[in-house]
Amino acid sequence: MRAPLFAVLALLLxxxxxxxxxxxxxxxxxxxxxxxxxxxxGLRCLVCRNENIDDSNAELARDLRLLLRERLxxxxxxxxxxxxxxxxxxxxxxxxxxxxxxxxILWLAGPAMLLAGLGGALIYLRRRRDTFEPTVVxxxxxxxxxxxxILRS
Amino acid sequence: MIVExxxxxxxxxxxxxxxxxxxxxxxxxxxxxxxMAVAEPAAITQVMLIGIAFAALTYAFVTSDFSxxxxxxxxxxxxxxxxKVAGVWGNHExxxxxxxxxxxxxxxxxxxxxxxxxxxxxxxxLSVQAMIGVAFLAFMLITSNPFLRLVTPPFNxxxxxxxxxxxxxxxHPPFLYLGYVxxxxxxxxxxxxxxxxxxxxxxxxxxxPWTLAAWIFLTIGIALGSWWAYYELGWGGFWFWDPVENASxxxxxxxxxxxxxxxxxxxxxxxxxxxxxxxxxxxxFSLIGTFLVRSGVITSVHAFANDPERGxxxxxxxxxxxxxxxxxxxxxxxxxxAKGLFAMVSRExxxxxxxxxxxxxxxxxxxxxxxxxxxxxxxxxKLSVGAPxxxxxxxxxxxxxxxxxxxxxxxxxxxxxxARGMRPLLPVLVLALALGGLAFAVQTGRSALGPVGAVLxxxxxxxxxxxxxxxxxxxxIGARLGRLARLPRADWGKSTAHAGLGITLFAVCAMxxxxxxxxxxxxxxxxxxxxxxxITLVSVNQEQGPNYSSTVAEMTAARGxxxxxxxxxxxRVYAVQGMPTTEAGIDxxxxxxxxxxxxxxxxxxxxxxxxxVKPFANWLWGGAIIMALGGLLSLSDRRYRVAAGSRRVAxxxxxxx
Numbered sequence: 001m002r003a004p005l006f007a008v009l010a011l012l013l014x015x016x017x018x019x020x021x022x023x024x025x026x027x028x029x030x031x032x033x034x035x036x037x038x039x040x041x042g043l044r045c046l047v048c049r050n051e052n053i054d055d056s057n058a059e060l061a062r063d064l065r066l067l068l069r070e071r072l073x074x075x076x077x078x079x080x081x082x083x084x085x086x087x088x089x090x091x092x093x094x095x096x097x098x099x100x101x102x103x104x105i106l107w108l109a110g111p112a113m114l115l116a117g118l119g120g121a122l123i124y125l126r127r128r129r130d131t132f133e134p135t136v137v138x139x140x141x142x143x144x145x146x147x148x149x150i151l152r153s
Numbered sequence: 154m155i156v157e158x159x160x161x162x163x164x165x166x167x168x169x170x171x172x173x174x175x176x177x178x179x180x181x182x183x184x185x186x187x188x189m190a191v192a193e194p195a196a197i198t199q200v201m202l203i204g205i206a207f208a209a210l211t212y213a214f215v216t217s218d219f220s221x222x223x224x225x226x227x228x229x230x231x232x233x234x235x236x237k238v239a240g241v242w243g244n245h246e247x248x249x250x251x252x253x254x255x256x257x258x259x260x261x262x263x264x265x266x267x268x269x270x271x272x273x274x275x276x277x278x279l280s281v282q283a284m285i286g287v288a289f290l291a292f293m294l295i296t297s298n299p300f301l302r303l304v305t306p307p308f309n310x311x312x313x314x315x316x317x318x319x320x321x322x323x324x325h326p327p328f329l330y331l332g333y334v335x336x337x338x339x340x341x342x343x344x345x346x347x348x349x350x351x352x353x354x355x356x357x358x359x360x361x362p363w364t365l366a367a368w369i370f371l372t373i374g375i376a377l378g379s380w381w382a383y384y385e386l387g388w389g390g391f392w393f394w395d396p397v398e399n400a401s402x403x404x405x406x407x408x409x410x411x412x413x414x415x416x417x418x419x420x421x422x423x424x425x426x427x428x429x430x431x432x433x434x435x436x437x438f439s440l441i442g443t444f445l446v447r448s449g450v451i452t453s454v455h456a457f458a459n460d461p462e463r464g465x466x467x468x469x470x471x472x473x474x475x476x477x478x479x480x481x482x483x484x485x486x487x488x489x490x491a492k493g494l495f496a497m498v499s500r501e502x503x504x505x506x507x508x509x510x511x512x513x514x515x516x517x518x519x520x521x522x523x524x525x526x527x528x529x530x531x532x533x534x535k536l537s538v539g540a541p542x543x544x545x546x547x548x549x550x551x552x553x554x555x556x557x558x559x560x561x562x563x564x565x566x567x568x569x570x571x572a573r574g575m576r577p578l579l580p581v582l583v584l585a586l587a588l589g590g591l592a593f594a595v596q597t598g599r600s601a602l603g604p605v606g607a608v609l610x611x612x613x614x615x616x617x618x619x620x621x622x623x624x625x626x627x628x629x630i631g632a633r634l635g636r637l638a639r640l641p642r643a644d645w646g647k648s649t650a651h652a653g654l655g656i657t658l659f660a661v662c663a664m665x666x667x668x669x670x671x672x673x674x675x676x677x678x679x680x681x682x683x684x685x686x687x688i689t690l691v692s693v694n695q696e697q698g699p700n701y702s703s704t705v706a707e708m709t710a711a712r713g714x715x716x717x718x719x720x721x722x723x724x725r726v727y728a729v730q731g732m733p734t735t736e737a738g739i740d741x742x743x744x745x746x747x748x749x750x751x752x753x754x755x756x757x758x759x760x761x762x763x764x765x766v767k768p769f770a771n772w773l774w775g776g777a778i779i780m781a782l783g784g785l786l787s788l789s790d791r792r793y794r795v796a797a798g799s800r801r802v803a804x805x806x807x808x809x810x
Contacts, residue, residue: 022752023674023761044537050395052539055388095539097524102532106524110517110546117509125497125505 021054022062027069036069039078043068043085044095052095064093156221159209160300163250166202166257167290169195173260173283177276181348189272192279196264199286200257207241207254210299214241220306223247223299229312229729231700239323240313245447245463246299248326252443253289255327255334259363260286263338270359277345278338285337288470296463312700312729321381325374329401332371333439336404338363339411340436343429344478347485352429357419360432362793364415368408369784375401376777387735389748389765391664391773394543399522400442406515407435410508417504421566423495426486427508433478438515440471445522496568503561507554514550521546555609555658558651559616563623581619585611599666606662613655621648643790650783657776660769669766676759684766686747687711691719693751693760701725706751706760708738722751746770 021040027033040054045061053061053068064085071081085093099107139147173195180188213221214237217230227244228237236243242251260282267275293299342360346352378401383391392398411431417424448464495501521538528534559581564574589608596603624644625633669684680689691707703725710718720738727734740747745768752761 021672021763023672023755026672042539042541044539050393050537050539055386055390090535092535092537095537096541096545097536097538102528102534103524103536106520106528106538106542107546109520110513110550113516114509114513114550117513121505121509125495125502 021065025062025065025069027073032069032072035078036065036072039068039072039082040065042094042096043082044093046089046093155209156213156218156300156302159206159213160298162202162205162209163290163300164294166199166206166253167287167294169199169202170283170286170290173199174280174287176280178280181273181276181280184273186272189276192276192283193264195283196257196260196279199283200254200261203250203254203257206300207250210247210250211238211241214238214247217310219308219310220302221299222301222303225303225307225310227313228310229700230309231729232313232318233699235320235323236313236318240317242326243313243317243322246293246297248330249289249293249297249447250299251327252330252334253286253293255330256282256286256289256337259335259338263341263363267359274345274349274356274359277348278341281341281344282337285341285474288473292463292466292470296466312727315701315725315727315730315732315734316385318700318727319381319385321377321385325377325381327374328370328377329374332367332369332374332408333401333404333442335363335367335370336408336436336439338367339408339432340474340478343432344481347429347478347481350485350488352418352425352489354419354422357415357422357428358792361412361415361419362788364408364411364432364435365784365788368405368412369781369788371401371405371408372777372781372784375405376774376781379777380774383770384737384739385734387737387750388763389668389737389746389767389770391770392661394521394540396445396522397442399518399543400438400445403438403515403518403522404435404442406511406518407431407438410511410515411435413504413507413511417501421495421501423501424505424508425489426482429486429489430482431508431512433475433482437471437475437478438519440467440474441519443467444471495566498564498569498571498574500561500564500566500569503557503564506557507561510550510554510557514547514554517546517550518543551658552609555613555655558613558654559620562616562620562647562651577619577623578616581612581615584615585609596667602662603666606659606666609662610655610659613658614652617648617651617655620651621645641790641792643787643792646783646785646787646790648783649786650780653776653779653781653783655776656772656779660772660776663769664767664773667768671762671764673762674755674757674759675762676757679759683710683747683764685712686717686766687714688747688749688762688764690751690760690762693754698725700729701727703736704751706738706749708749708751708762710740710747710749718747720747720749722749724751724753741771743771744769 021037027036037054041052043053043064045051045053045056045058045064047060048056048058051058051061053064068081068085071084076084082094091098097103097106173192177189177192177195180186180191210223212218213224214228215234217224217228217237219225223244223246227240227247232240240247242248260279263275263278263282267278270278339360342356342363346356375398378398379391382393383389411428414424414428414431418428444464444467448467521542524538525536528536559578560574563577585608588611589604592607593601593604621637621640621644622633624640625636627633671681671683671688673681675681675690677690677693680687682688687710689709689711691709693704693706696703696705703723705721705723708720708722709716710720718740720740722738723736725734725736726732735750738749738751745766748765748767748770750763752763754760
């Protein structure tokens with residue numbers, strides 16, 4: 001599955017000229033262009049390695065940029081335009097994974113870990129505070145021997 | 154012949170590592186001084202043998218020996234000498250050789266400079282270090298041998314990936330590996346301490362310089378990589394949350410946490426088992442990084458080699474070391490009894506908060522990095538996790554960390570009062586908010602990111618300076634200045650590193666919030682406005698490089714009719730691999746970079762041009778360098794040098810007997 005993908009990728013990367021967004025793609029309406037740019041930054045170039053379509057030089061990324069702009073010009077809202085692409089290319093195209101289903105684990109992992117850590121730290125700190133300062137005990141024989149060893153060297 | 158010598162030296166190094174991994178360990182257990190003493194010469198022999206292997210491979214690259222498979226795959230006679238040398242580690246096998254060489258260098262330094270360590274601890278540290286060496290040397294010899302010959306050598310090689318043909322290749326990987334692999338020392342110390350069953354203030358002091366050194370290298374390595382991406386990729390991005398970047402960032406986060414928790418061990422003998430765990434995890438994340446880069450399980454712009462066999466081998470190494478270490482940790486950590494007591498509000502508690510936030514931040518990065526893999530395996534969902542996720546899920550923790558940092562830094566040990574700690578910081582808070590307000594007023598109607606960055610950056614930077622001022626106590630200015638000069642270097646290091654982080658934080662926000670971008674076609678001789686500048690495309694010429702042909706443009710940036718910068722952006726095509734690269738024309742400035750990129754010719758004879766003004770770009774890497782400088786200052790603190798000096802005294806005393 002993966003090998004042919006990379007073969008395609010290698011071809012695309014080598015065959016296309018560099019430069020991400022081309023001047024001829026830019027929409028005349030500055031506000032709409034700004035929307036397109038923001039949206040593109042959240043969409044993955046499918047044949048690239050972890051690049052968004054806004055930065056990518058691949059031919060496919062250009063097609064996606066044009067497609068996205070086409071949808072925006074046709075009057076789609078941001079959400080509709082993205083949904084249009086997700087319908088065709090699957091959620092793989094989204095660089096920002098949706099917070100639905102199993103992805104909730106991903107989104108909640110950090111906060112949950114923080115709460116767990118906070119709880120653990122609080123218990124630890126309370127225990128530290130509640131234990132009394134130990135009374136001064138004499139050094140054990142082992143410690144005395146070690147102290148002497150240290151002092152000698 | 155020389156190549157075979159290198160190969161042979163590598164096999165010998167493997168044998169020596171096997172001895173070093175076992176004999177001193179048994180010696181330390183049985184208290185046999187002779188067996189323990191094996192560790193030192195073994196470590197030094199190992200570094201020499203691997204050095205020979207490395208020199209042999211370098212020789213093969215420099216002389217373009219095309220009977221060596223690796224040279225054929227990654228070199229070419231036309232390649233400039235710098236890249237012939239740096240190309241040694243611009244590939245999987247060679248970079249692995251660099252990896253084990255650095256590992257052995259750290260082992261040998263521990264052998265040479267570890268004179269003040271108790272003999273059993275030293276023997277165990279070197280032995281654990283050699284175990285890592287055994288694993289990676291075996292990995293190299295079995296799956297990734299750089300010295301393999303070809304039966305019929307070709308006439309010339311395939312050249313190095315053009316994106317790597319940059320001075321960045323000469324510095325970025327070595328620094329990064331010095332950092333990654335340096336964390337193995339913290340790991341070895343942690344394992345040795347677990348075997349010994351003793352973690353005390355002395356252990357904290359011994360392990361700290363190694364962690365600090367690794368952290369400095371890692372900081373510089375990451376900063377260099379980010380800067381390289383910035384000027385090489387052609388659109389001025391500096392951080393992509395790419396799996397491989399995350400692979401270097403996760404050990405950095407944990408190493409930062411480790412640095413802070415080992416202070417608590419050293420000064421207060423608390424947080425011992427947690428510190429040991431961090432030391433294990435820091436190297437664990439280094440190994441995970443190695444796995445991510447070299448196995449191909451996760452697609453990344455950096456992918457080295459996509460060989461499942463190698464991936465499985467690294468996974469085995471990871472499993473053995475982390476499984477073994479964590480089992481040992483579970484069995485022995487209860488033996489590590491904490492001593493120092495402290496209250497809920499105290500320097501210790503603040504450092505616990507620091508550790509918690511850094512660990513959680515690292516966990517978020519880790520989850521995000523492996524999530525595509527998990528989702529595909531568990532739910533057959535093919536999805537991506539990219540920059541938007543990390544920006545949203547990671548940043549809050551770092552913002553809280555930055556908010557707490559100045560306060561935590563000024564709190565006293567053991568028991569503190571929040572209000573009393575906060576008082577000297579009030580002016581800083583006011584100043585930071587004022588600067589934020591100023592930024593907000595100046596920028597007019599852009600995202601809140603810029604002002605927020607200004608507040609955060611100022612709060613952290615001036616907080617660090619206030620911390621330094623507070624350390625001088627009370628009295629006349631002269632007396633305080635005198636005390637300031639005599640402060641321990643560790644205090645200077647701390648404030649410097651903290652201030653560096655503040656600068657970097659501000660630059661990240663500023664670059665994201667205030668960058669100006671322009672994309673258009675320009676005829677030769679044409680001009681266009683870019684922010685406060687007038688950019689002119691003066692000329693476009695074809696030029697020939699050593700192993701590429703190049704389209705070189707001359708562009709000027711003028712301000713108020715006066716030309717302030719002339720730059721030469723290029724578009725290169727490397728003949729052998731037929732791959733184009735962009736070389737942006739950048740005018741570096743104190744407050745802004747002007748970043749110009751030349752694109753393709755258009756049908757009407759004009760040229761596609763992308764141009765940016767990147768505000769405060771240099772502050773980003775400058776901040777990282779200041780952080781590393783802070784680490785260096787701390788590393789040069791008297792207490793480490795005193796320990797080193799006492800060793801020399803002891804040595805001469807022995808000699809006199």
